[in-house]
Amino acid sequence: RRPARLRRDLVQPGGTAPCCHEHNPSIRVLQWNILAQALGEGKDGFIRCPLDALNWQERKYLILEEIVTHRPDILCLQEVDHFYDTFEPIMTSLGYHGSFLPKPWSPCLDVEQNNGPDGCALFYRSSRFSLQAVSHLRLSAMMLPTNQVAIVQTLGCRATGRRLCVAVTHLKARSGWERLRSAQGADLLQSLRRITSRGGGQSEAASASVPLVVCGDFNAEPSEDVYRRFSSSPLGLNSAYKLLSSDGQTEPAYTTWKIRPSGESCSTLDYIWYSHDALRVDRLLNIPTEEQIGPDRLPSYHYPSDHLSLLCDISFREEPHRLS
Ligand code: NDP
Ligand code: CA
Secondary structure, eight states, rough: OOOOOOOOOOOOOOOOOOOOOOTOOOEEEEEOOOOOOHHHTSSOOTSSGGGGOOOHHHHHHHHHHHHHHHSSSSSEEEEEEEEEEIHHHHHHHHHHHEEEOOTOGGGGGTTOOSSSEEEEEEETTTTTTTEEEEEEEEETTTEEEEEEEEEEEEEEEETTOOEEOOOOOOOOOOTTTTTHHHHHHHHHHHHHHHHHHHSSOOTTTTOOOOOOOEEEEEEOTTTTTHHHHHSSTTTOOEEEGGGGGGOOOOSOOOOOEEETTTTEEEEEEEEEEEEETTTTEEEEEOOOOOHHOTTSSSSSSSOOBBOOOEEEEEEEOOOGGGOO
């Protein structure tokens, strides 16, 4: 029997008029912690999720269906432990190019019959973008290398001739590690400043920095220090999903919802950050209701990960000097 899917609508954030000039088509960004196969089966302890619903040979189709349904231009994934045997070949055949960066000591490797380390993956649609530069970062905290990573790609948009910098990361999990997450965020922001300011062209000083999108499982609620660092950084970043709220200032109530032996955990940990001066958010995929998610929460036969996918359409704001 084919399980029912979570129905989610694309909505326009309040107060924005649709912007879809043919010379400035929006860019669809999908952010998703897809749940590493080895962790889901071997470590997470999702006590209300039948083991059957975690079977990779079926679960992978639910993940791929979500991707193919939305056809993102940019795809940011965490907990990928099937890159070489699944996502790379399939995404390549769908016209994407991507890179993968495993965690140095992935907890997947502790699980018997694992499929290799998990890590971050970043794909772009090749008909939309060309790759100008890529950085594979191991995040540091107080100068010391950590077990968390980030990928940063500088892309050239074929439709507009503009540049876009895209990053994906997965920060350290669990409570008690707030200071480490904050330090990892500070390190990532510092790398992003360096990478986006190369942007330049002719005169370094006068050139604007490259517009930026940062996607990730930050493992941090909006009350944490690392969230504050991102929302107040000199990069001028805003969190896209705040725009779903009526005041435009409130994050969704949850982006992950699961039940472990230690109890139920419903929290907002995943974000899409964007440069608010250079980019605008045209549409967002709404968050399913508690009823849609169901009493056993996630993952389930209906949804393949304990984290919800986040999706938005963004477009370049007009540059004043290009208006002439
Ligand atoms: P993290 O603490 O960042 O978490 C790793 C994964 O565990 C994440 O994907 C996270 O998912 C998930 N997770 C979060 N909370 C729980 C929970 N309550 N129960 C089960 N899983 C959870 O991992 P690190 O990168 O710091 O690595 C930690 C593990 O890696 C160690 O426990 C060890 O097994 C292994 N390791 C081994 C080393 C070695 O020398 N061999 C060195 C370092 C680590 P989400 O992000 O979705 O919350
Ligand atoms: Ca996880």
